[in-house]
Amino acid sequence: MARRRQLKMSTTGEVRRAISRVANMVLNDDMSPQRANSILCACNSILAAVRVDDQARKLEELERLMMERKEK
Numbered sequence: 001m002a003r004r005r006q007l008k009m010s011t012t013g014e015v016r017r018a019i020s021r022v023a024n025m026v027l028n029d030d031m032s033p034q035r036a037n038s039i040l041c042a043c044n045s046i047l048a049a050v051r052v053d054d055q056a057r058k059l060e061e062l063e064r065l066m067m068e069r070k071e072k
Contacts, residue, residue, distance in 0.1 A: 007039070012054075015047045 007018040022039050025031035 009043065009046045010050075012047060012050055015043050015050065019043050 007021065008014040009018050019040060022031065022036045022043075026033055026036045
């Protein structure tokens with residue numbers, strides 16, 4: 001049975017590394033282009049979600065800072 005591979009994709013850096021690994025696997029004929037396309041589509045979705053989370057966290061921080069400033 002083939003060894004299962006797991007790609008970490010919790011941060012933007014991990015997603016970039018996953019994309020690089022998938023591209024190398026296709027270049028080395030270790031993965032079909034169709035499978036790689038599916039994985040890269042998931043990478044794009046995950047990357048968008050991570051960016052939205054990062055933006056929401058930054059917005060919350062800015063709102064907190066604004067509230068602190070108003071209280072002074």
